[in-house]
Structures are given as structure tokens and as C-alpha cells.
Amino acid sequence: xxxxxxxxxxxxxxxxxxxxxxxxxxxxxxxxxxxxxxxxxxxxxxxxxxxxxxxxxxxxxxxxxxxxxxxxxxxxxxxxxxxxxxxxxxxxxxxxxxxxxxxxxxxxxxxxxxxxxxxxxxxxxxxxxxxxxxxxxxxxxxx
Amino acid sequence: xxxxxxxxxxxxxxxxxxxxxxxxxxxxxxxxxxxxxxxxxxxxxxxxxxxxxxxxxxxxxxxxxxxxxxxxxxxxxxxxxxxxxxxxxxxxxxxxxxxxxxxxxxxxxxxxxxxxxxxxxxxxxxxxxxxxxxxxxxxxxxxxxxxxxxxxxxxxxxxxxxxxxxxxxxxxxxxxxxxxxxxxxxxxxxxxxxxxxxxxxxxxxxxxxxxxxxxxxxxxxxxxxxxxxxxxxxxxxxxxxxxxxxxxxxxxxxxxxxxxxxxxxxxxxxxxxxxxxxxxxxxxxxxxxxxxxxxxxxxxxxxxxxxxxxxxxxxxxxxxxxxxxxxxxxxxxxxxxxxxxxxxxxxxxxxxxxxxxxxxxxxxxxxxxxxxxxxxxxxxxxxxxxxxxxxxxxxxxxxxxxxxxxxxxxxxxxxxxxxxxxxxxxxxxxxxx
Numbered sequence: 106x107x108x109x110x111x112x113x114x115x116x117x118x119x120x121x122x123x124x125x126x127x128x129x130x131x132x133x134x135x136x137x138x139x140x141x142x143x144x145x146x147x148x149x150x151x152x153x154x155x156x157x158x159x160x161x162x163x164x165x166x167x168x169x170x171x172x173x174x175x176x177x178x179x180x181x182x183x184x185x186x187x188x189x190x191x192x193x194x195x196x197x198x199x200x201x202x203x204x205x206x207x208x209x210x211x212x213x214x215x216x217x218x219x220x221x222x223x224x225x226x227x228x229x230x231x232x233x234x235x236x237x238x239x240x241x242x243x244x245x246x247x248x
Numbered sequence: 249x250x251x252x253x254x255x256x257x258x259x260x261x262x263x264x265x266x267x268x269x270x271x272x273x274x275x276x277x278x279x280x281x282x283x284x285x286x287x288x289x290x291x292x293x294x295x296x297x298x299x300x301x302x303x304x305x306x307x308x309x310x311x312x313x314x315x316x317x318x319x320x321x322x323x324x325x326x327x328x329x330x331x332x333x334x335x336x337x338x339x340x341x342x343x344x345x346x347x348x349x350x351x352x353x354x355x356x357x358x359x360x361x362x363x364x365x366x367x368x369x370x371x372x373x374x375x376x377x378x379x380x381x382x383x384x385x386x387x388x389x390x391x392x393x394x395x396x397x398x399x400x401x402x403x404x405x406x407x408x409x410x411x412x413x414x415x416x417x418x419x420x421x422x423x424x425x426x427x428x429x430x431x432x433x434x435x436x437x438x439x440x441x442x443x444x445x446x447x448x449x450x451x452x453x454x455x456x457x458x459x460x461x462x463x464x465x466x467x468x469x470x471x472x473x474x475x476x477x478x479x480x481x482x483x484x485x486x487x488x489x490x491x492x493x494x495x496x497x498x499x500x501x502x503x504x505x506x507x508x509x510x511x512x513x514x515x516x517x518x519x520x521x522x523x524x525x526x527x528x529x530x531x532x533x534x535x536x537x538x539x540x541x542x543x544x545x546x547x548x549x550x551x552x553x554x555x556x557x558x559x560x561x562x563x564x565x566x567x568x569x570x571x572x573x574x575x576x577x578x579x580x581x582x583x584x585x586x587x588x589x590x591x592x593x594x595x596x597x598x599x600x601x602x603x604x605x606x607x608x609x610x611x612x613x614x615x616x617x618x619x620x621x622x623x624x625x626x627x628x629x630x631x632x633x634x635x636x637x638x639x640x641x642x643x644x645x646x647x648x649x650x651x652x653x654x655x656x657x658x659x660x661x662x663x664x665x666x667x668x669x670x671x672x673x674x675x676x677x678x679x680x681x
Contacts, residue, residue, distance in 0.1 A: 112630035114623050116660050142632050146639075146657050147623075149630060168662045170623055174630040203631065221630070 106229060107175035108242045109157040110219065113150040114170040117143060122150060128167055134160055137245060138219060140206035151206070153178075153219065155246045176221050177229060178240040183209060183216045191218065194235040200228045217245070251367040251399075252360070255507050256562045260555060263563075267510055268302050270535035275299050275308070278541045281326040284319050285543065305512065306521055310531065310544045316346040316486060324540050325349050332539050336387045338485045348387070348485050351539040355394060358488055361505045362395020365494025368503070368560065369454050369479045371425050373400030378423040380432060381459070382408045387489025388459050392427050392481075395491060401425070408432055411439050422451035427481075430462040430470065434602060437473040447475035456481050458490055461570055461588050465595030466602055480569060486545055487532050493567050498559045501566040508536045511553050511565060512544070516574045527552045529574055530567070548573045578675065580608065580615050585650045587674045590619060593649040597641060599626025603664045610679040617654040619646060622661050 115121045122141070129136065129152075137153040151174075154160050161171045181187040188207070195202060201223035209216050217240060222228035232239060250256050258266070276296040278285040289295060294307045322329060324347075333352050337345035350358070371377065377396045381388030383405055396403040404421060406414060408429075414436060417423060428436065433455065440447075452474055457467075458481035470478045482502050483490035492509050493502035504511050510533040513522045522528045530547045534540075550571045557563055572586030579585075587606055594600050603622040608615060619642070627638050635658065643656045665673060 110630075112628075114628045114635075114658075114660065116658075116663070121660070144632060144636065147635065149632060149635070151630070168660065170625050170628045170661060172625070172628060172630055 106177070106239050106241060107225065108153060108178045108219070108240070108245055110174045110176045110221075111150075111152045111154060111157055111161060111164075112172045112174050113152070113164060115141075115148045115150050117146050117148055122148075125150060125164060125169060128163055128169075129154065129160055132156075132159060132163055138206065138208045138217070140204075140219075142204065153245060174221065175225060176219050177225070177232065178242075178245050179218050179220060179232065180210070180213075180215045180238040180240050181218055183214055187216060188218060191220075191232070191235075191237055194231060194237070195222070195228065198227070198231045200224055200231060249367055249370075249372070250561065251364040256364060256503070256564055258507075258563060260563065263506060264302055266507055267535060268299075270507075271302065271305065271510060271533065272296065272299050274533070274535055274537070274541045275543065277326055278543055282324055282541070284315065284324055285541075302510075305510070305533065305544065308544050310519070310546050311542055312546050313346055313486070313548075317344045320344045321347045322349065324542075326541055327351060327539055334390075335385075336390070336485055336489065337385045345385075346486050348489070349539040353538045354488075354540075357508055357536055358391055358491060359394035359398040361488070361508060362391055362491035362494075363398035364505065365479075365481065365491055365503075366395055366399050366401070366425075366456070368494060368496040368562075369425075369456060370497070371396070371399055371401055371454060375399075375401040375424045375453070376404060376421055377401050377425040377427060378404045378406060378414065378417060378421070380406060380408050380414060380426070380428045380436075381490070387483065387485045388429075391483065391489040391491050392456070396425075411436060415439060415443065415445065418450055418452070419445070424451055424453045425456065426452055426454075426474070427456045429460045430457050430466050431460060433457055433470055433478075434466075434473070437470070441473075447473065450474075452476045454479065456494075458482060461572065461576070463588055463592045463595060465592060469595070469602060482567070482570070484547055484549075487534060487542055487547070488537070492532070496558060496560040496562065500559075501568050503558070503562055503564040504553065504567045506565045508534065510535050511567065513551070513553055514546075516550075524554045525552055527568075527571065548575045550574060576675075578606075578608065578677070580617060580650075580652060583650065583652055585652070589649045590646055590654075591674075593645040594619075594621060594642060596645055597627075597638075599624055600642065601661070603662075605664050605673065606675045608675070608677045608679050615679060617652060618657060619643075619654050620657050620659050620664060622664055623658045624661065627658075 135155050140151045142149045164171045203221040205220050207218040279296050331351050332349040334350045336348045379392045383389035455478035479495040481490045483492040493504035495502045512531040513528040516529040530549045534542045552568045601622045601624045605620045607618040639656050646654050
């Protein structure tokens with residue numbers, strides 16, 4: 106049920122992100138979701154793409170450092186408080202959140218939130234028990 | 249096996265006797281044949297007959313790179329130019345290059361000393377030596393070449409660069425000995441890795457490396473990446489080239505060929521000789537050089553020398569690895585820092601690549617040090633906190649080593665210049681800009 110997210114090390118320098126994205130464009134791979142964590146010197150670009158392995162290989166060939174990180178994708182209703190419900194379940198069970206980012210899915214108009222938890226296994230279990238709508242990798246890659 | 253047992257295992261007394269005889273000869277020749285020495289010694293009122301013991305060498309003035317430049321190009325030759333059969337020069341990055349001229353006899357000596365060293369490393373007539381040291385004015389290529397042929401090995405004179413070709417030959421020729429500068433060696437290792445070639449797929453038995461400063465951690469990496477022992481080769485263009493001293497199987501210092509090169513260690517501040525075992529600047533005197541005798545040449549290299557019976561059976565004096573150079577030494581906020589110290593600190597942390605650059609600036613009145621370090625998959629985490637942690641750990645390791653605060657910047661792989669030839673640029677000093 107985990108989704109493979111790509112994490113890419115970027116120097117905080119002009120044009121570096123474009124450089125990475127150019128490579129992905131040439132592969133004709135679509136980006137589903139994107140987020141960036143940055144400090145003044147470097148950033149971590151996080152991507153959900155339709156073909157993570159292909160993108161990882163090509164980026165590495167171009168000297169980028171890329172890691173595949175397992176994350177969870179949860180569909181939530183796109184209305185006030187939709188995300189809170191999920192977070193409440195996690196909090197109640199003492200599951201720490203490392204980071205999250207979200208995007209809106211066009212077909213159903215639901216929002217999808219990408220979660221990186223400190224304890225992914227336990228998190229997945231708790232969310233399943235709480236009847237959260239966990240999106241499979243196949244679904245997310247084929248949106 | 250020992251190439252020249254009578255010399256390499258000679259007793260200390262016999263060695264001193266031989267050295268004194270040769271020192272007296274070389275000082276006499278220099279005084280009579282080289283105008284530079286004639287003038288210097290006359291000015292200092294010291295003459296060849298004043299050298300009655302080896303200790304008397306202290307009466308003679310030093311020769312420096314500046315002196316060599318002032319005599320550019322042929323002013324230090326002791327023989328007519330027609331007797332010089334080969335000329336090499338230093339790179340000349342800091343001014344006019346220094347010229348080194350060799351007679352036929354000098355080339356024989358050069359082959360001989362490298363042959364001794366290659367024998368120490370276990371290289372013999374069955375070996376194929378792939379020599380990635382540059383051929384040309386740089387002495388590295390030819391020195392190894394002559395010595396390699398002398399021991400009867402097959403030499404592949406490929407020079408530095410053309411890395412894919414190097415790898416092709418490594419495989420096809422079943423090269424057993426690889427000679428490189430540490431930074432170029434690591435570059436080859438990177439390429440091998442990216443091509444999925446494992447050291448087990450090759451036929452390497454031994455590596456000889458030199459002409460650049462390195463740390464124990466760097467040697468470990470080389471040995472690990474190539475799965476073969478790596479031995480240090482020391483030399484300098486002015487004195488001869490590589491082969492002035494080479495490392496034996498003990499991997500604990502280099503045997504200096506003191507029957508050809510007389511070593512002293514001096515305190516670079518007081519210019520006085522230091523007793524054996526003390527660290528200081530290496531000063532060398534060529535005892536047998538015909539074309540261009542050099543007397544008390546200040547190498548700028550910092551090391552120590554000591555006599556001991558080595559585990560390998562040789563009695564030749566041993567020299568520690570080069571700790572730095574008196575002219576590489578950086579004065580930062582009044583503290584002496586060698587780039588090798590920073591390298592050592594970086595490599596003490598697992599997963600850190602040995603590619604770094606030190607950038608010195610002076611934004612107002614205070615020096616600032618930035619150390620750029622290439623990130624690697626081993627130290628990249630999908631987590632800002634952990635990445636900042638690694639950066640701080642690197643800064644702390646450097647602080648522990650040199651006592652100064654530095655800013656460490658993690659940069660993307662292969663963004664720090666690694667030249668396909670020659671030596672890596674480790675320090676960029678912008679303080680006077």
C-alpha cells in the first residue's frame with residue numbers, strides 16, 4: 106500500500122530544480138505531486154511520478170542523488186476539516202508526522218494527502234483500522 | 249625480494265662513509281662547475297674543503313625554488329648542454345617553472361631507484377604496469393616508465409585521462425599494477441563503479457600512488473575500492489622525480505634512497521637541523537646527480553625521518569608520509585591549517601566522498617572558511633533535520649581537527665572540479681580580492 110516517492114538532493118542554486126525537471130520532461134513521465142523542503146543551502150525535492158524507477162535511473166545518470174522513500178497516500182473529502190480527521194487518528198495513537206503535502210484529484214474532486222510518518226507500519230495499520238481511504242500505488246500512478 | 253641488497257641493507261656506518269665521500273664530491277663539482285654555487289659559497293665564505301664530516305653540511309646555504317627560478321633555464325647545469333639528454337620542468341603554476349636536466353647516467357640512477365621501489369611493492373618481470381602518470385614535462389610518467397622497464401615489467405604508457413580507455417585496457421590487458429595520483433585513482437574507481445565493474449573482475453595486484461597529498465583514510469578508500477594494497481611513491485621534479493623514496497610492504501613510511509639523496513629535517517623557522525624523529529621540513533641533497541647537482545634543496549614538504557631496521561629487512565632511512573607543505577600551509581585567523589587536516593576530518597565520517605574544496609574569504613576583517621563537500625547517496629536523507637545534522641557533524645569534525653569554526657556546504661555530486669589530469673584544486677583563497 107505504500108507509494109514510492111522520489112526524494113532528490115538539490116543545491117539551493119539557480120536552475121537546479123529546472124535541471125532536474127527537464128530530465129523528467131524528456132522521459133515523458135508525468136509528475137503527480139511535488140513538494141520541496143528547503144534550507145538556505147540545499148533542498149529536498151519530493152516527487153510522486155508515474156514511473157519512479159525510470160526517473161530515478163535517469164536522474165542518477167545525470168549525477169543527482171535520488172532516494173526512493175515509502176509514503177502513504179490517503180484520499181480525504183475536499184471539505185473543511187477533511188484533513189483534521191486523519192491527523193486526529195494519528196495523534197490519538199501517538200504517531201509522529203515527519204511531513205505531508207496534498208493535492209486535489211481532478212476526477213473525484215477529492216484531496217489526496219501524502220504522509221510520511223515516523224513509524225510507517227504502525228501508521229498504516231491505524232489508518233486502516235480508522236477506515237481511512239488509502240490509495241494504492243497503482244491508483245495514484247494512473248490518475 | 250630486495251633489488252640491491254648491499255645498498256638497501258647497508259650498515260649505518262658504511263652508509264655514512266659512502267654519503268660523506270659522495271657529499272664531498274658533489275660539493276666540489278658544484279663549486280667548480282656551477283656558477284650559482286660558486287658565487288653563493290664564495291659570498292658565504294664556505295668552500296668544499298670545509299666539508300670534513302656529514303654534520304658540516306650545515307655550513308652550506310640552502311637552495312630554494314626561487315634560486316632555481318633565478319637560474320632559469322639552464323643556469324644550474326654542471327655539464328655542457330650536449331651531455332644533458334632529457335629535461336623536465338615543474339608545472340610552473342606559481343611562476344617560472346623550475347628546470348631539471350638529466351644526463352644518461354642520471355636516467356640510469358632514476359631507473360635504479362624506482363626499480364628498487366617497484367621490487368618493494370612486489371612488482372617483477374611478469375607484471376603489466378598501467379602508468380597513468382602524465383608523460384611529458386611532468387616527471388611522474390617517465391620515472392615510473394624507466395623503473396618499470398628496469399625491473400623487466402611491461403609498461404603501458406597511457407598517461408592521465410581517457411578514463412574509459414583506461415578501463416578498457418585494465419580489462420583487456422589484465423593490468424596487474426596501476427600507478428596513479430590519489431585523486432585520479434578515485435576518479436577511475438568512480439567510473440568503474442558506475443559501469444558496474446567490480447575489482448574482482450580485474451587482475452590488479454598492487455597500486456602505486458603519489459605526487460599529491462593524501463590521508464590514511466584516502467589510502468583505505470583506494471585499497472577498498474580496488475581490493476589491492478596501495479603503496480606511496482615520493483619524489484619531486486627538482487631532485488629527480490618520483491622514486492626519491494618509496495614505501496615497502498610494511499606500509500609504515502617510505503625508504504628514502506639515502507645513497508643518492510641525503511636527507512635533513514630542519515625547523516622552517518630557525519632553519520636549524522632537527523634530530524631524527526622530529527617533524528619539520530625535508531631538505532635534500534643529491535649525492536650522485538651529474539647533470540644538475542642540488543645541494544640542500546628546501547622541498548617545503550613536512551615530514552620526519554628516522555633510522556630503524558624495517559620489518560622488510562631494509563636499513564635505509566625511513567621517511568614519514570608528507571604531512572603538508574610549508575607553502576600549502578594556510579594561515580587562517582592566525583592558526584596554521586593544512587588542507588590535509590580538513591580532508592582527514594571529512595573522511596572520518598562514514599559515507600563522505602573525498603571531494604571537497606576549501607574557500608577562504610574575508611568579508612570584512614575576519615577570515616571565513618567555507619568547506620564544500622559533495623553529498624553522496626550514503627549521507628543523503630529524505631529529511632531536512634538529518635541532512636542538517638550531517639552538515640553540522642562535518643563542521644564539528646573539522647573544528648575538532650583544526651580548532652576553527654567552518655561553514656560546511658553540501659553540494660551535488662560531481663560539481664567540484666576533478667581534473668582528468670594533474671592535481672585537484674583543494675583551496676581557493678579569495679582573501680586578498
